[in-house]
Structure formats: structure tokens, C-alpha cells
Amino acid sequence: MNSIFQKRSCLTQREVMQYLNDELSDEQRYDVENHLLDCELCSAAVEGYAQSQNFRTAEEDIQEVVARVNASVKGPARRRLAWINRAAAVALVLVVSYAVFLYWSASQPARLFAAYFEPAPNTYITYRSADSNPNPIPEELKQALGYYNTEAFDLSLPHFKNYLADHPDDPQALLLAANAYLQAGQAEQAVQCLLRIEARGETLQSEVPWYLALAYLQQKQLPRARQYLENVMATPSSPFREKAGEILEKIK
Amino acid sequence: MKKFLRLPTQEDRWKQASDEELLQAYRQTGNRELAAELFNRYVHLVYGVCRQYLKDREDCRDAVMAVFEQTVIQARNTEIQHFNKWLYSTAKNKCISNIREGQRNSRHQEEWENFEKNDSKFMENEGFLRLYHKRTNEPDTNQILKEAISELEESQRTCIHLFFFEKKSYKDIASTTGYSVKQVKSYLQNGKRRLGVMLGQKFHKSQ
Structure with missing residues (x-):
């Protein structure tokens, strides 16, 4: 129905x-x-x-x-509108492309840092028994290394700072502190530590330019990063030459 | 990319819109393309209506264009409830107007006679059923409908029965009953309209 x-x-x-x-x-x-x-x-x-x-x-x-x-x-008014639409679309595409390019360019150093940074290993010699250690490790450094070894870099930093206040010329502690700063995203402090080692000009001649280059990459200072990477390349015994060459190729 | 730059696809959205949505959008914006989109849905039917009155193809095309121009104006300024019904009235009136004008010029005498001959049929067509779509689901509907059908004139009752219950075509009903196809259609239209009215009264009484 x-x-x-x-x-x-x-x-x-x-x-x-x-x-x-x-x-x-x-x-x-x-x-x-x-x-x-x-x-x-x-x-x-x-x-x-x-x-x-x-x-x-x-x-x-x-x-x-x-x-x-x-x-x-469909009169002329529509055609004008269509032309404006097309122009707006082209402009939009250009702006978006430029923004993507800028973002990509700006983020390249940070991406390279993340890809190549590995914290330096702790090379202090520790003894199982405090009695058998001819030079016992100060408490602050001991705590700093304890945190550093467990990759708690941010917790290690105050202890490194305290230790370095009393031992400002300990290159090994400066290097590890610089690495902890880099890991914590504080490249400026890392650079200060590394430059202090560099000023001594005696030890860690492979490590210092490499980590300085990484610190400047983190700071997006490409010319300085390039300068230290070239220093690494100029040191035949540096274990970081291959990696430095790769980075130099990418930021050419 | 080319497709993206064509920036779009308003036309696609229009095609999916209902008549009412297009009418409302046209009233608000005045964008004649909306009116065209709506009119083009029915252009073949408007052409068919005009063709019924006007024999000359060029006159027919011009009349359809005139209906479109009227649509552009009227749809902007007035609220049209049923666009297809409004189109039919507008197209028919436009054709009648053309024929009258032609008659005054003694050029379209034949078309006028044709209109006069057909007009009575269309007068019968006005005021169609519009009620009870929901109520046809009620349990006593079938009984009420049967009663209403039994009260129709015999010619209407016969045609209604053959068409709606035996699903015969206009032509088949004409050959079965001996009526012409036009008569069959007229009986069906009038019968259906009367049924609607009677059902309305019966439902009203039953409540």
C-alpha cells in the first residue's frame, strides 16, 4: 500500500x-x-x-x-576570481615549500648532532677497595662518575661542577662534564669546558675538536663546527675522522 | 597539481546538495552559478514542457532560457517551496504567454489550438496528494484504503486497481478497459487525488 x-x-x-x-x-x-x-x-x-x-x-x-x-x-567576475584563486594557490605552495625548506635547513645541524653524538666513555680508573687506591677519588667526582656511568647526565652535572671548582684543570673531568652538558642540551657550557682543555693544549687532542664540533652543531654554528671538523680530519690518529668526513660532506 | 590548482571543488559540493540547499545558498549569496546548477537538474523537463506547447525548436530553446532568467530573479527574491512545481508553472505560463503573443501576431495559431486542446487535462492535474506518508504504516491503513477505493467512481476505481495492485502500465490498462491512454492517466490522477482527500477525512474521523 x-x-x-x-x-x-x-x-x-x-x-x-x-x-x-x-x-x-x-x-x-x-x-x-x-x-x-x-x-x-x-x-x-x-x-x-x-x-x-x-x-x-x-x-x-x-x-x-x-x-x-x-x-x-560565468562572467568575467568569475574568471577574475578563478585567477586570484590560482595565484593564491601558487603563493601558498611557494610559502609552504619555503617554510619546509627553512625548517629542514634549520634542523639539519640538530639532526646531525643527534645522529653522531655518543657520550665519551669514563676513563677514570676506579679500584674495588678504597684501601688499595693510592689516590682516592674525591667524593664529588665519585658521585658525578656514578651518575655519568648510569647515563643520569643531568644528575651528574652539579657534582662535576663542585668537583671542577676545586680541580679546574682536570681534563678528564672537564671532558666528561662537557659531554654531560651536551647530553643535557647545554652546548654553551660544554664549549667552555672543552675550550679550557684546548687551552692547555696537551691532552685529549682527538676528543676535544670532535666534541667542540658537535657542540657547535648543537648551537647551529656551522662555520665553527666545520672548522673543528676540519681539525679532526687533519689529525691522522683521530678515531673520529671518518665520522667528521661524513658530517662535512652533509653540511658542504 | 593541476587538479589542486583548479581549486575547487565547489561544483562537486553543489552536485551533492539538495534543491532546498541550493535555493537557500542562492538566496543568501546571489551566486548565479548556484541557480544554474539547480536549473540544469531540470532543464530537460522544462524543455519537454515547452516542447508540448511550442513546435518550433528555436522558440522552445528561447523559452527554456527565459524560464532560467526568471528562475534567477524569482529564486533570489521569493521563497520557493517545491522547485519542480514552481518550474512547471513558470514554464507553462511562459509558453502560454508566448503563444498569446504569437496569436496576436497571427503566427502561432496552431500552437494556441494545441494548448487549448491540452489545457483541460492539466487543469485536472493540479493539487496532488501530499499527506499520509507516515500514516500508511498504521495497521488499519489497508482497511481504510480499501474502503476509500470502493467509494471511487467506477472508471477511477478500475484504473487504480489495475495500476497500483496489478502494476499494469498505462497502455495495458487502456487496452484492457478500452479507455484511451490519456483517459487512463486522467482517471488515475483524479482517483489518486480523491483517495488522498478521502483518506485524510477518514484518518481525521478515526482519531
């Missing part, structure tokens, strides 16, 4: 043609004819097509009318 009053949308051009050509199934034909009872527009249109009999010319006419309708609404 519901089908008596069921609603459907108006007929498509194809449906009109199929209906008039008896090309619909019984079910489709019933739907169409039921709709025709309620829809004056479709009913009159079907009558009109049935009278004209020439569907081909009708299709040509409709295409022409659609073209005229579309042409009448």
Missing part, C-alpha cells in the same frame, strides 16, 4: 527516453508512471517529448540550452 504514495525524485533525461522507448523493466515503469501521476513537471515533459518524437534533436537542443545557461552565469 505504501507504494501508492511513495515519493521519488523527478525523471532524468535518460529515464524519460527509456520510458518513451519502452526500455524500462516493469518495476521501473511502475515507479515512473506512479511518479507521473503526482508530478506535473515530469508528466508534461513526457507528453512534450512524446509529441516531438525526435529525441535526438531534443538532446541537441538541451545541450545547447545548458551551454547557454552556463555561459550566462
Whole structure:
């Protein structure tokens, strides 16, 4: 019973043609004819097509009318708008590309630092028994090394600082403190520690330029980083030459 | 990239919108492309209506364009409830106006006669059923519907029965009953309209 009053949308051009050509199934034909009872527009249109009999010319006419309708609404204002849209799209693409390039460029040193930094190993000699140690390690350094060995670098830093206040020229402690600073993201303090070792000019001649280069990378100071990487390359015995060469290639 | 630069795809969204949404958007923005999108959904039907009245193809195309121009103006300023019904009235009136003008010029006498001949049929078509879609799910609906059908005139009852219950086509009903196809359609339209009215009264009484 519901089908008596069921609603459907108006007929498509194809449906009109199929209906008039008896090309619909019984079910489709019933739907169409039921709709025709309620829809004056479709009913009159079907009558009109049935009278004209020439569907081909009708299709040509409709295409022409659609073209005229579309042409009448697409004036110069729209073209201007479309041009503006395109220009805005191009500008947007350029701005986004430039922003991505800037981000990529700016983040390159940080990415290189993260890829190549490995904390220097603790080379202090510790003894199992305090009695057998001819030079017992000061408590502050002991605690600093304890944290350093367990990679708790931020916790090691206050103890290194206290220890270095009393022993400002201990190159090994300065190197480890610099590494702890680098690990904590405090490149400036790391550089100060490393420059103090460099000023002595005696020890750790492979490590100091390498970690200085990494510290300057972390600070995004590429010219200085490049300068110390070239120093590493100029030291034939440096174990960091290969890595320095790779970085130099990437920041060329 | 080219597709992206075409920046879009408003047209795609329009195609998915309902008639009401397009009408509302057109009223608010005045963007004639919205009116065109809506009109183009029915352009083949408007053309068919015009073709019924106007034999000359060029007159017919011009009339369809005139209906579109009227759509652009009217849809902006007035609230149209049922766009297809409004289009039918507008197209028909435009054709009648053209024919009258042609008649005054003695150029379209034949079309006018054609209109006069057909007009009575369309007068019968006005005021279609609009109620009871929800109520047809109620349990006593079938009984009420049967009672209403039994109260129809015989010609209407016969056509209603053959069409809605035996699912016969207009042509089949015409050959079965001896009525012309136009008569069958007219009986069905009037019968269906009367059914709607009677069902309304019966539902009203039953509440």
C-alpha cells in the first residue's frame, strides 16, 4: 500500500527516453508512471517529448540550452576570481615549500648532532677497595662518575661542577662534564669546558675538536663546527675522522 | 597539481546538495552559478514542457532560457517551496504567454489550438496528494484504503486497481478497459487525488 504514495525524485533525461522507448523493466515503469501521476513537471515533459518524437534533436537542443545557461552565469567576475584563486594557490605552495625548506635547513645541524653524538666513555680508573687506591677519588667526582656511568647526565652535572671548582684543570673531568652538558642540551657550557682543555693544549687532542664540533652543531654554528671538523680530519690518529668526513660532506 | 590548482571543488559540493540547499545558498549569496546548477537538474523537463506547447525548436530553446532568467530573479527574491512545481508553472505560463503573443501576431495559431486542446487535462492535474506518508504504516491503513477505493467512481476505481495492485502500465490498462491512454492517466490522477482527500477525512474521523 505504501507504494501508492511513495515519493521519488523527478525523471532524468535518460529515464524519460527509456520510458518513451519502452526500455524500462516493469518495476521501473511502475515507479515512473506512479511518479507521473503526482508530478506535473515530469508528466508534461513526457507528453512534450512524446509529441516531438525526435529525441535526438531534443538532446541537441538541451545541450545547447545548458551551454547557454552556463555561459550566462560565468562572467568575467568569475574568471577574475578563478585567477586570484590560482595565484593564491601558487603563493601558498611557494610559502609552504619555503617554510619546509627553512625548517629542514634549520634542523639539519640538530639532526646531525643527534645522529653522531655518543657520550665519551669514563676513563677514570676506579679500584674495588678504597684501601688499595693510592689516590682516592674525591667524593664529588665519585658521585658525578656514578651518575655519568648510569647515563643520569643531568644528575651528574652539579657534582662535576663542585668537583671542577676545586680541580679546574682536570681534563678528564672537564671532558666528561662537557659531554654531560651536551647530553643535557647545554652546548654553551660544554664549549667552555672543552675550550679550557684546548687551552692547555696537551691532552685529549682527538676528543676535544670532535666534541667542540658537535657542540657547535648543537648551537647551529656551522662555520665553527666545520672548522673543528676540519681539525679532526687533519689529525691522522683521530678515531673520529671518518665520522667528521661524513658530517662535512652533509653540511658542504 | 593541476587538479589542486583548479581549486575547487565547489561544483562537486553543489552536485551533492539538495534543491532546498541550493535555493537557500542562492538566496543568501546571489551566486548565479548556484541557480544554474539547480536549473540544469531540470532543464530537460522544462524543455519537454515547452516542447508540448511550442513546435518550433528555436522558440522552445528561447523559452527554456527565459524560464532560467526568471528562475534567477524569482529564486533570489521569493521563497520557493517545491522547485519542480514552481518550474512547471513558470514554464507553462511562459509558453502560454508566448503563444498569446504569437496569436496576436497571427503566427502561432496552431500552437494556441494545441494548448487549448491540452489545457483541460492539466487543469485536472493540479493539487496532488501530499499527506499520509507516515500514516500508511498504521495497521488499519489497508482497511481504510480499501474502503476509500470502493467509494471511487467506477472508471477511477478500475484504473487504480489495475495500476497500483496489478502494476499494469498505462497502455495495458487502456487496452484492457478500452479507455484511451490519456483517459487512463486522467482517471488515475483524479482517483489518486480523491483517495488522498478521502483518506485524510477518514484518518481525521478515526482519531
